Amino acid sequence: MNTQTNEVTLEIEGMSCGHCVGRVEEALNAGSGIVGVTVDLSTNSAQVKFNEGATSAAAIAAIVTEAGYDAKPKDTSPAA
Numbered sequence: 001m002n003t004q005t006n007e008v009t010l011e012i013e014g015m016s017c018g019h020c021v022g023r024v025e026e027a028l029n030a031g032s033g034i035v036g037v038t039v040d041l042s043t044n045s046a047q048v049k050f051n052e053g054a055t056s057a058a059a060i061a062a063i064v065t066e067a068g069y070d071a072k073p074k075d076t077s078p079a080a
Contacts, residue, residue, distance in 0.1 A: 003053070
């Protein structure tokens with residue numbers, strides 16, 4: 001089976017320290033279908049690589065919300 005990966009950038013609100021970053025990373029790394037996570041406190045964002053078909057950007061944002069932070073997928077489409 002050929003599994004294609006995709007990537008989403010999440011905007012995260014509520015992180016204020018390294019502990020927050022660790023909590024978000026831990027929650028995301030435990031998520032099904034997630035293959036890579038980078039959380040950046042300075043930009044309040046996370047880059048998440050995931051297997052298409054195993055999860056979605058909305059489900060990934062929900063994992064962060066369940067961990068206690070507000071998250072939404074960042075709109076990366078070019079401006080018209």
